[in-house]
Amino acid sequence: MPRLTVNGQQVEVPAxxxxxxxxxxxxxEVPHYCYHxxxxxxxxxxxxxxxxxxxxxxxxxCNTIATEGMVVLTETDRVRETRKSIMEFHLINHPLDCPVxxxxxxxxxxxxxxxxxxxxxxxxxxxxxxxxxxxxxxHVMLDAERCILCSRCVRFCDEITATGELGIFERGDHSExxxxxxxxxxxxxxxxxxxxxxxxxxxxxDFRFQVRVWxxxxxxxxxxxxxxxxxxxxxxxxxxxxHAEGRRVARLKPRYNGSVNRWWLCDAGxxxxxxxxxxxxxxxxxxxxxETVSDATWDEAIAAxxxxxxxxxxxxxxxxxxxxxANEDLFAVxxxxxxxxxxxxxxRVPPRVAGDQDNFLIRADKNPNSLxxxxxxxxxxxxxxxxxxxxxxxxxxxxxxxxxxxxxWPAAEVREALxxxxxxxxxxxxxxxxxxxxxxxxxxxxxxERDGTYTNFEGRVQRFRQATEPIxxxxxxxxxxxxxxxxxxxxxxxxxxxxxxRQLVAAVPAFAGLSxxxxxxxxRLLAGAVKA
Amino acid sequence: xxxxxxxxxxFHRQDSHTLDGYRATGGxxxxxxxxxxxPAAIVEDVKASNLRGLGGAGFPTGTKWSFIPKTHTGPVYxxxxxxxxxxxxxxxxxxxxxxxxxxxxxxxIAARAxxxxxxxxxxxxxxxxxxxxxxxxxxxxxxxxxxxxxxxxVVHRGAGAYICGEETGLISSxxxxxxxxxxxxxxxxxxGAFGAPTIVNNVETICHVPHIISRGAxxxxxxxxxxQGGTRMYSVSGRVARPGLYEESVAVTLRQLxxxxxxxxxxxxxxxxxxxxxxxxxxxxxxxxxxxxxxxGLKNAGTMAGSAGIIVMDETVSIPEALMVVARFYAHESxxxxxxxxxxxxxxxxxxxxxxxxxxxxxxxxxxxxxxRRGAGTTICAFYDGAVGPYISYIEKFRSEFEALTDGAAATxxxxxxxxxx
Numbered sequence: 001m002p003r004l005t006v007n008g009q010q011v012e013v014p015a016x017x018x019x020x021x022x023x024x025x026x027x028x029e030v031p032h033y034c035y036h037x038x039x040x041x042x043x044x045x046x047x048x049x050x051x052x053x054x055x056x057x058x059x060x061x062c063n064t065i066a067t068e069g070m071v072v073l074t075e076t077d078r079v080r081e082t083r084k085s086i087m088e089f090h091l092i093n094h095p096l097d098c099p100v101x102x103x104x105x106x107x108x109x110x111x112x113x114x115x116x117x118x119x120x121x122x123x124x125x126x127x128x129x130x131x132x133x134x135x136x137x138x139h140v141m142l143d144a145e146r147c148i149l150c151s152r153c154v155r156f157c158d159e160i161t162a163t164g165e166l167g168i169f170e171r172g173d174h175s176e177x178x179x180x181x182x183x184x185x186x187x188x189x190x191x192x193x194x195x196x197x198x199x200x201x202x203x204x205x206d207f208r209f210q211v212r213v214w215x216x217x218x219x220x221x222x223x224x225x226x227x228x229x230x231x232x233x234x235x236x237x238x239x240x241x242x243h244a245e246g247r248r249v250a251r252l253k254p255r256y257n258g259s260v261n262r263w264w265l266c267d268a269g270x271x272x273x274x275x276x277x278x279x280x281x282x283x284x285x286x287x288x289x290x291e292t293v294s295d296a297t298w299d300e301a302i303a304a305x306x307x308x309x310x311x312x313x314x315x316x317x318x319x320x321x322x323x324x325x326a327n328e329d330l331f332a333v334x335x336x337x338x339x340x341x342x343x344x345x346x347x348r349v350p351p352r353v354a355g356d357q358d359n360f361l362i363r364a365d366k367n368p369n370s371l372x373x374x375x376x377x378x379x380x381x382x383x384x385x386x387x388x389x390x391x392x393x394x395x396x397x398x399x400x401x402x403x404x405x406x407x408x409w410p411a412a413e414v415r416e417a418l419x420x421x422x423x424x425x426x427x428x429x430x431x432x433x434x435x436x437x438x439x440x441x442x443x444x445x446x447x448x449e450r451d452g453t454y455t456n457f458e459g460r461v462q463r464f465r466q467a468t469e470p471i472x473x474x475x476x477x478x479x480x481x482x483x484x485x486x487x488x489x490x491x492x493x494x495x496x497x498x499x500x501x502r503q504l505v506a507a508v509p510a511f512a513g514l515s516x517x518x519x520x521x522x523x524r525l526l527a528g529a530v531k532a
Numbered sequence: 533x534x535x536x537x538x539x540x541x542x543f544h545r546q547d548s549h550t551l552d553g554y555r556a557t558g559g560x561x562x563x564x565x566x567x568x569x570x571p572a573a574i575v576e577d578v579k580a581s582n583l584r585g586l587g588g589a590g591f592p593t594g595t596k597w598s599f600i601p602k603t604h605t606g607p608v609y610x611x612x613x614x615x616x617x618x619x620x621x622x623x624x625x626x627x628x629x630x631x632x633x634x635x636x637x638x639x640x641i642a643a644r645a646x647x648x649x650x651x652x653x654x655x656x657x658x659x660x661x662x663x664x665x666x667x668x669x670x671x672x673x674x675x676x677x678x679x680x681x682x683x684x685x686v687v688h689r690g691a692g693a694y695i696c697g698e699e700t701g702l703i704s705s706x707x708x709x710x711x712x713x714x715x716x717x718x719x720x721x722x723x724g725a726f727g728a729p730t731i732v733n734n735v736e737t738i739c740h741v742p743h744i745i746s747r748g749a750x751x752x753x754x755x756x757x758x759x760q761g762g763t764r765m766y767s768v769s770g771r772v773a774r775p776g777l778y779e780e781s782v783a784v785t786l787r788q789l790x791x792x793x794x795x796x797x798x799x800x801x802x803x804x805x806x807x808x809x810x811x812x813x814x815x816x817x818x819x820x821x822x823x824x825x826x827x828x829g830l831k832n833a834g835t836m837a838g839s840a841g842i843i844v845m846d847e848t849v850s851i852p853e854a855l856m857v858v859a860r861f862y863a864h865e866s867x868x869x870x871x872x873x874x875x876x877x878x879x880x881x882x883x884x885x886x887x888x889x890x891x892x893x894x895x896x897x898x899x900x901x902x903x904x905r906r907g908a909g910t911t912i913c914a915f916y917d918g919a920v921g922p923y924i925s926y927i928e929k930f931r932s933e934f935e936a937l938t939d940g941a942a943a944t945x946x947x948x949x950x951x952x953x954x
Contacts, residue, residue, distance in 0.1 A: 041715065042715075043715040043912060044869045044870050044871065044912065045870075045871050046870050046871050046872055046910050046911065047871075049910070057909050058910075063715050063717075081906070082906070082910060085872070085906035085907065085910070086871060086872060086910065088906075089871045089872045089874075089875040089876055089907065090871055090875070092875050092876075092879055093875060093878070122899050122903075123879060125879065125882040125883065125886065126882070128878065148871065149868065149871070149874065167710075168710070168868065170868070171693070171695075171864070171865070171866065171867055171868050172863055172864060172865070172866035172867070172868050172874055172877060172878060173863070173866070173868070173874050173875055173877070173878035173879075174868070175868030175874060
């Protein structure tokens with residue numbers, strides 16, 4: 001563990017730590033473009049120059065390993081002058097089209113020019129022109145003129161996905177990023193190149209021109225797209241609702257978690273949030289009588305549901321919960337089971353097409369909380385619940401989120417089952433064929449509209465936080481079930497997700513010792529969980 | 533000082549490129565002698581000879597060889613840089629064409645010194661005839677049993693990029709990658725071609741090695757100056773009566789080369805400026821040519837021996853136009869990896885072009901100088917520092933000539949085409 005001094009401050013770092021990371025540890029930011037902690041060292045932007053005592057001239061920090069007794073200075077006059085020069089070099093051929101550039105507001109050319117540049121521009125000659133608005137693949141757009149050729153995107157495709165679609169072509173100031181002939185940037189992680197592009201060269205085709213980044217708010221969250229539980233930031237547009245045609249969730253960005261996804265996020269997860277602002281969102285409780293569907297108040301809906309549960313013997317009530325529900329929701333369901341002594345419960349519904357999986361992030365289980373549902377005690381045979389319904393042995397069936405008609409099960413059998421139950425209740429965020437067949441449809445808040453936790457496939461419990469208000473009258477599932485419990489006379493129901501989590505921790509041994517505070521931003525492994 | 537020809541001694545023979553011709557003039561005599569020597573003793577001999585790299589950097593050859601880690605057990609590679617691309621330089625092509633076996637024998641000895649079993653010869657793509665001649669010589673050497681018994685040579689042709697003559701750019705290209713120079717550390721002697729310790733030497737440097745082994749380090753050292761032994765080949769071009777290749781001691785002066793060997797200045801007969809070591813060397817004025825041509829002599833004169841490509845300009849030559857041509861070369865050849873070089877070589881070319889076209893401002897001159905100074909020393913390889921040599925020296929030494937073209941002053945119509953970014 002070498003000890004070194006950065007700007008007069010002593011810091012001890014692991015062996016083989018470079019000076020950018022060593023300085024970071026000392027609280028000193030060394031500006032850089034091409035360096036990325038998840039990629040190999042390129043050393044080509046030349047911005048991360050620092051002074052090292054006794055060295056004849058500034059050295060790049062990214063390719064210099066910290067050694068015992070090293071004295072590093074990041075703010076000497078010559079380092080500042082060098083930085084200023086490097087900024088000028090980066091910008092002489094840059095189009096300076098910030099007003100029409102999507103990166104504006106989160107562009108490292110802007111940030112570093114204001115911090116380290118502030119020179120008077122001297123470039124008066126014609127700039128080099130390169131291709132603009134070139135689609136590289138389904139998700140990524142290239143503007144080669146804005147590119148500073150840091151090669152992060154090239155290294156990402158070489159080293160992380162090992163797909164090698166991108167290269168740097170031509171030479172000198174005509175160099176440009178491009179696709180190898182016959183290739184498209186369509187690997188399952190392509191969106192990450194937009195994140196790591198420090199400038200406006202690679203922009204997100206889904207996000208570009210939707211809303212200015214300075215109007216976005218952000219909440220720490222977890223991707224619900226599969227059992228990995230990649231950490232994300234949800235960027236929402238609440239301040240300019242007239243932009244982006246009312247779309248509230250502007251984009252998802254990966255959030256670093258060294259134990260889960262590091263810096264990355266797959267495209268399926270990144271672009272899988274459209275259901276949140278979809279036209280098929282359920283906005284209010286509805287009741288269906290025959291072909292007539294009418295809105296109801298929450299009180300009416302809860303009262304009707306409580307009555308249905310009261311009048312049905314426990315053995316004639318079935319619940320199909322969902323592995324897309326949070327631990328808090330699932331525990332509320334568990335309380336409902338205990339309250340009514342219900343036994344016909346399950347949460348797994350087999351998909352029609354098995355999910356894809358790779359050996360990087362993507363998991364075949366496309367649910368964020370299968371392990372949580374199992375641990376809370378909702379594991380059961382959902383097919384048996386369905387068969388009971390088909391056999392006219394159920395009077396009430398509550399379905400959370402699933403579209404049973406889009407499952408592996410024959411649709412005719414599902415239809416038959418749904419038709420054989422007196423009261424079918426659907427609780428979910430979006431309408432589907434199953435909700436259309438239900439007698440009561442209760443709108444649930446999407447994951448970005450509420451707080452909660454998921455337990456990923458490795459047993460890591462992670463928090464996701466509310467990023468925006470629930471749409472219409474939607475409520476979190478824990479609240480819907482909580483209201484139902486209250487109507488059934490259970491006085492101990494909780495009023496916040498965190499309260500439910502505390503009750504869960506107290507009741508389920510696997511979660512012992514956890515709290516929202518303990519989970520923090522990176523989550524915690526359950527005791528006894530084995531890291532896969 | 534010596535007038536003896538060593539590298540070029542057989543150039544007059546019709547059969548100098550053949551095995552028979554080489555052996556008839558004492559070739560392949562040093563190799564058996566070296567085989568009887570311990571590798572370390574060969575390294576010591578070459579150190580003592582004061583042989584310095586003749587490709588451009590002038591680094592002591594024996595010292596470079598000694599950087600191979602002693603404890604290394606895997607493969608070690610010897611790479612010969614025959615990507616001669618420095619403007620004004622045309623020596624290695626003649627060695628490959630007219631004395632290819634000298635390079636092979638030198639490689640055998642060098643390989644023994646660094647315990648290497650495979651050598652690569654990276655030949656500039658445009659050098660078709662040198663490549664044919666050298667490849668034929670390699671076949672002869674295999675047939676005669678010099679090669680293939682513990683040492684093999686792989687001949688590789690480049691594809692026409694100046695940067696591939698840079699030591700680590702060459703290694704990248706040899707590895708099948710884009711010819712981008714590599715970050716140092718690690719240095720090639722620790723981790724070079726294909727991840728193995730690698731020594732990269734220039735053709736001419738290695739051609740000297742058999743003679744050092746045959747005739748002794750002291751003899752070789754005595755041919756030159758205190759800090760550099762031997763002779764080297766000077767490529768003399770431009771406004772001289774007898775442009776061509778001249779082998780002389782490294783202690784020869786620039787004046788001797790221009791006036792005694794190359795027959796003096798043509799054009800209007802009056803010397804204006806000389807580039808002494810290839811286009812990357814700082815320019816010298818007519819008053820600065822009484823310098824010895826060894827590495828340290830030229831370094832002390834504020835320029836460099838480089839590849840010993842001497843470009844002579846008489847008074848009728850426009851220095852701004854010469855700088856524009858040089859600047860266009862560096863803008864065209866910058867590999868584009870490091871930002872300062874990639875961006876400023878193009879910018880500086882545009883400014884020099886504008887000045888030559890009569891659209892320059894006096895402030896442009898200061899901008900060029902400032903940009904050059906700011907970029908110097910900030911890049912992965914020495915390419916940009918090489919470009920800075922001419923940028924700064926041409927303007928500083930001939931500033932009035934540039935100023936006469938700026939700020940609307942009467943401009944000489946350029947013979948050059950308009951700015952092209954094709």
